[in-house]
Amino acid sequence: MAVMSYADGILDGFRYLLRTYPKCFTIGQGLWSPWYVGTTMKDLDEEFGKERVIDTPVSELATTGAAIGASLHGYRPIVIHPRMDFMLLASDPIVNQAAKWRHMLGGGVSPAVTIRSIINRGGEQGAQHSQALHAWYAHIPGLRVVMPATPADARDLLISATLCDDPVIYIDDRWCYEWTDDVGPISEQPLEQQGPKVLRPGTDVTIAAAGYSTRLALDAADVLEASGVSAEVVDVRVLNPFDPDPIVRSVEKTGRFAAIDGGWSTCGFSAELLATVAEKVAPQMLKAPSVRITLPDAPAPTSKALEEVYYPDDNIIAERLRALAA
Amino acid sequence: MAVMSYADGILDGFRYLLRTYPKCFTIGQGLWSPWYVGTTMKDLDEEFGKERVIDTPVSELATTGAAIGASLHGYRPIVIHPRMDFMLLASDPIVNQAAKWRHMLGGGVSPAVTIRSIINRGGEQGAQHSQALHAWYAHIPGLRVVMPATPADARDLLISATLCDDPVIYIDDRWCYEWTDDVGPISEQPLEQQGPKVLRPGTDVTIAAAGYSTRLALDAADVLEASGVSAEVVDVRVLNPFDPDPIVRSVEKTGRFAAIDGGWSTCGFSAELLATVAEKVAPQMLKAPSVRITLPDAPAPTSKALEEVYYPDDNIIAERLRALAA
Amino acid sequence: MELRTTLGALADPHSPIEPLELRNLPASQLTEDLRTMVRIRQAEAAVGDMVESGEAKCPCHLGIGQEGVAVGICGALTAKDRLYGGHRAHSQYIALGGDLTAMFAEILGKQTGTSKGMGGSMHLYAPETGFHGSVPIVAGTVPVAVGAALAAKMDGSDVVAVPVFGDGACEEGGVHEALNMASIMTLPVVFVVENNLYSSHLDINLRQPFDSVARFAQAHGIETEVVDGNDVVATRLAMERLVARARRGEGPGFLEAVTYRWRGHVGHREDIDVGVRRSSEEVAAWRARDPIQRLVDALISRKDLGEGEFDAITTHVQGEVDSALAAARQADYPPVKALLDMVYAHAAGGR
Amino acid sequence: MELRTTLGALADPHSPIEPLELRNLPASQLTEDLRTMVRIRQAEAAVGDMVESGEAKCPCHLGIGQEGVAVGICGALTAKDRLYGGHRAHSQYIALGGDLTAMFAEILGKQTGTSKGMGGSMHLYAPETGFHGSVPIVAGTVPVAVGAALAAKMDGSDVVAVPVFGDGACEEGGVHEALNMASIMTLPVVFVVENNLYSSHLDINLRQPFDSVARFAQAHGIETEVVDGNDVVATRLAMERLVARARRGEGPGFLEAVTYRWRGHVGHREDIDVGVRRSSEEVAAWRARDPIQRLVDALISRKDLGEGEFDAITTHVQGEVDSALAAARQADYPPVKALLDMVYAHAAGGR
Numbered sequence A, B: 001m002a003v004m005s006y007a008d009g010i011l012d013g014f015r016y017l018l019r020t021y022p023k024c025f026t027i028g029q030g031l032w033s034p035w036y037v038g039t040t041m042k043d044l045d046e047e048f049g050k051e052r053v054i055d056t057p058v059s060e061l062a063t064t065g066a067a068i069g070a071s072l073h074g075y076r077p078i079v080i081h082p083r084m085d086f087m088l089l090a091s092d093p094i095v096n097q098a099a100k101w102r103h104m105l106g107g108g109v110s111p112a113v114t115i116r117s118i119i120n121r122g123g124e125q126g127a128q129h130s131q132a133l134h135a136w137y138a139h140i141p142g143l144r145v146v147m148p149a150t151p152a153d154a155r156d157l158l159i160s161a162t163l164c165d166d167p168v169i170y171i172d173d174r175w176c177y178e179w180t181d182d183v184g185p186i187s188e189q190p191l192e193q194q195g196p197k198v199l200r201p202g203t204d205v206t207i208a209a210a211g212y213s214t215r216l217a218l219d220a221a222d223v224l225e226a227s228g229v230s231a232e233v234v235d236v237r238v239l240n241p242f243d244p245d246p247i248v249r250s251v252e253k254t255g256r257f258a259a260i261d262g263g264w265s266t267c268g269f270s271a272e273l274l275a276t277v278a279e280k281v282a283p284q285m286l287k288a289p290s291v292r293i294t295l296p297d298a299p300a301p302t303s304k305a306l307e308e309v310y311y312p313d314d315n316i317i318a319e320r321l322r323a324l325a326a
Numbered sequence C, D: 001m002e003l004r005t006t007l008g009a010l011a012d013p014h015s016p017i018e019p020l021e022l023r024n025l026p027a028s029q030l031t032e033d034l035r036t037m038v039r040i041r042q043a044e045a046a047v048g049d050m051v052e053s054g055e056a057k058c059p060c061h062l063g064i065g066q067e068g069v070a071v072g073i074c075g076a077l078t079a080k081d082r083l084y085g086g087h088r089a090h091s092q093y094i095a096l097g098g099d100l101t102a103m104f105a106e107i108l109g110k111q112t113g114t115s116k117g118m119g120g121s122m123h124l125y126a127p128e129t130g131f132h133g134s135v136p137i138v139a140g141t142v143p144v145a146v147g148a149a150l151a152a153k154m155d156g157s158d159v160v161a162v163p164v165f166g167d168g169a170c171e172e173g174g175v176h177e178a179l180n181m182a183s184i185m186t187l188p189v190v191f192v193v194e195n196n197l198y199s200s201h202l203d204i205n206l207r208q209p210f211d212s213v214a215r216f217a218q219a220h221g222i223e224t225e226v227v228d229g230n231d232v233v234a235t236r237l238a239m240e241r242l243v244a245r246a247r248r249g250e251g252p253g254f255l256e257a258v259t260y261r262w263r264g265h266v267g268h269r270e271d272i273d274v275g276v277r278r279s280s281e282e283v284a285a286w287r288a289r290d291p292i293q294r295l296v297d298a299l300i301s302r303k304d305l306g307e308g309e310f311d312a313i314t315t316h317v318q319g320e321v322d323s324a325l326a327a328a329r330q331a332d333y334p335p336v337k338a339l340l341d342m343v344y345a346h347a348a349g350g351r
């Protein structure tokens, strides 16, 4: 067991992959800069060479498409999109190509690409530099989508994603980078065996979340505990294909459900969570209507006066959950 | 009242707009071809001139971006994407630009563009030529999203969308083009006053749907009626911003809810519908878990043997609804 | 928009047709090329018939009239190279030696198809021949092929990747991004544009300021060749030059092969969906530049093809086509479980 | 990647600096240009200080060293023209006459900002001056400006649209699509590239095969000018030529102005985030090509600027900057309701 930050977890995952798998390489904007993606890829170019750690022109579409192409010939590329907002320009290669090649070519083709997409928000960066569009990718059959919330997952899900024969969207959030945790040694886990995990057991209300929102959920659970409410926190981890069972089982126990999500509400991942519970948990088992806690229906503002209300914090969340549990 | 097909409703909407508003123009691929978008824009180039009915190179991004630009200077462009799949290449102008310019520039800018996106599926067209991604656009604050289900709406929502000061995604479905209905004279309606409508009253189960799925819902309601189940059908019409009230009221009455949607399930519009009901209807009022009827979690196949099972028909839907109402 | 031509006679259907120069290519190879062109034409004619009869339902884009390009470029490739196609890719599939039965089966949505019936005409796949997939998103395979070239370079191999696309595809921004990437990374990729002067219903002069597209590659410092795509010999030789450079690690190439499709954009008709400014005279003039007939004429005049030999070839090929089609018709449709089984490599995950 | 330069001396910091030729431009205009360049520099220096102190939180991209481009191009425009900027757009905003207080207020997230505090440094807006918005999605405004030109053409006006973007932005496919559209539709748009030889941390030779980007416009049949962007006079004259053509309906133009940013890509530092291969000697050499000093020298040698006049300008401008900043600091933050009120033109709909 070592204490490791989330950012170091990512870096460690890259090091492990590049060291262990000669066919693994990484490509994207900023990879020759020591801070473009925080410290999460620091000096990889020096350690593994600029042929395997490839910085690129400002060409999201072709970069992503090329990585898909390389993956079709035995490589394990990890594409880096330093901001999810920029990745919109790569929608065609991701959604029309990577997600579909296996199915539409009869099952024999493996677009085994991993696409790392960073949620990079706050700091008055504004509407085009803040988006969290994980729901978009979770909507697309053929893509696997993971959002690590812990340092261990930051490392291990990156490894599982890269070793997976399917295209995986790996989404990390800069707001998580400084979290630290005890982390065990690496053991490779097949991604298709990964799913939601109960991170904190509880009895009164179930909270499901992913990525940074999982952290908020854990913090809110602490706040709630002080008011005598026991919250169970399920970290979703894998958004697509999504295994509802751990959440369903939890809600059947607590009778109350809240989804916390850092994206927008309408057709967001929180909608999926509520829909899943609505489909699978008998209404008689529910003590209250389910709740979504998400961004307001607005683009990200810049002014800090507005950022403060735009992003829900653990106290606001705890307040909404107290009402739910009342 | 005149009997009009859905396709003619669209054509009529274009004619009205181009005739009435000199600042309205339309741009996109296929507009100088007599059948590229069915008959829905037939001969508009001849009637209104190739300067206002503009065919384009195969450049979805720039075409869409340019239309946004023209809308910032007093024009009312209607961009045509003959297939929603191709529109992925215009994700940046739609999501990063059109949806955000008003908000991020302080409210004074009107990207008053309408983006017509056609769902064009079946006929063994396959995975890259079949997608229905309305949920993606409904997820984005700043975009309005409409999906007409009737000939009158095909015409009238096109007019409302074009006259609206916000960017609107207008989604029509080629499977609707031949439906006919009685249609009254045109009267302009502000889009912000449009919302879901109960198309068929019922008492046992509420079905919500949009576009072609509304038709399936109506047909399934007919089938159900024969088995003594009375279904209320709500046509969503406007997916974003979405007004849940008509659906909530209906479910409070029937106690049962099903969403039918032509998109995928995870984070789809059907998820939004179930989530809305889960949030707003007290569980005690529900007699059964809610139900989603959507595409399976797979890209569209080609082979007709698979297409037949991929797209749910009214009988399969009725069967699932009978189980819900049992 | 006034016409600004840089292609000149190459693009002008009424300019005199140069007799095909066979250089000193051996008769055996040229006859083989002829046979392949005939195979493409007859297989595509059969597809056209199936579209007409309603037997084939998926969208089929025929390249009849353009056979010289596919056969010319594939003549310069080996099965270890990596060709990627677009919506109009039957010809490249066949030119690389793709199995006819599997192609027909795919078009008919049968389990024995190239893609197990999951893709149809627009999604062919035969990696054992060097055909690594085709997709109808215009320009969709161009960056993918650049990545295949990157993989080849990383492997230290002399494999070359070849995206085949159209003049219309050059209007997609992704192509320009891909050209830049290939150029700065010195990748072994040869971009092939079948410039048939049309994108769907629009001729190139309604869409671009010039009728030649090689200028885009030149802007990116990429070696270009512009050839008469209806001259299979010239096409092959130009492709060989570019492929040889790429194999030697000297970087990407770009081949613009000017040609013309005889049928409409999609489907079997010659008179519908052909181009809003296309006249029947234009088509007739281009038919006179038939890549097959020109090769036949040249072979006959060099006495490499005897009396009746061409007829024998067409008859033989028609036999191949007929029996392939019969076999494809016999095959089964895919089982319903294929729908969900092929979405991911492993059972739908997480459970 | 070996360096393939087509810019030559223009891009070589060590090449001798040509003395600025003032042509026969009037002293009044040149002094005004000088004043504007100084205003840009001092306002941006103030922004840099606010970034350093933590007072400004939003990402700020400074164009210090590049003032010649903004002032040169805006000198050829009027308030009815339509300029669109990118992430590094303070200079164009100021060159068009944008209010300093509103700019500082925007950067500080205040309600009196150009965009009511909703956008920050990267989202300026002053349509009354001809500045129609800036956004940080690289190349994002290029197609938008093409549409603004289409609107101008449809209006039958002589208004010109001007997207200003960088050498890095030319790597985005959308730019190439936009060039083609502008070309075939003969639109009144003048594309302006501030080629500062860097995109974030990468110099152009790590990203493109040549150091000049005008080749992309040439490939699309667009009239180009390549100038020393640190020569405000040459920049203005070249821009005037392209703008005049566009106003006359003769179609688009493309101005490549070669320049250099002194600071890092984002933020106030000169020594961080500047370019992985950038040396302090390179920066020093470019500083010697200071667009302001070169104009001052030329004006002095033509006796258009007297003893102490430059100091007077800088002092005066500093006063403007200081009082604008003070006013901006006084202003209020936007009310919380702004968050939801500005998403749509009308109250969130459907209810």
Ligand SMILES: Cc1ncc(C[n+]2csc(CCOP(=O)(O)OP(=O)(O)O)c2C)c(N)n1
Pocket (backbone or CB within 6 Å): B029, B058, B086, B089, C087, C088, C136, C137, C138, C165, C166, C167, C168, C169, C170, C194, C196, C198, C199, C200, C265
């Ligand atoms: C991204 C995208 N946009 C539009 C289309 C519709 N489309 C299919 S083929 C085609 C024409 C392409 O022309 P070209 O590249 O010249 O190929 P050709 O058909 O002439 O072989 C178009 C526009 C598409 N399939 N994909």
Ligand SMILES: Cc1ncc(C[n+]2csc(CCOP(=O)(O)OP(=O)(O)O)c2C)c(N)n1
Pocket (backbone or CB within 6 Å): A029, A058, A086, A089, D087, D088, D136, D137, D138, D165, D166, D167, D168, D169, D170, D194, D196, D198, D199, D200, D265
């Ligand atoms: C679509 C997109 N991709 C990447 C970025 C990150 N980014 C911001 S500025 C920049 C460099 C742009 O360079 P250039 O266009 O030359 O402008 P300069 O910064 O030199 O003024 C990059 C890559 C972005 N903002 N948008």
Ligand SMILES: [Mg+2]
Pocket (backbone or CB within 6 Å): C166, C167, C168, C194, C195, C196, C197, C198, C199, C200
């Ligand atoms: Mg073509």
Ligand SMILES: [Mg+2]
Pocket (backbone or CB within 6 Å): D166, D167, D168, D194, D195, D196, D197, D198, D199, D200
């Ligand atoms: Mg630059």
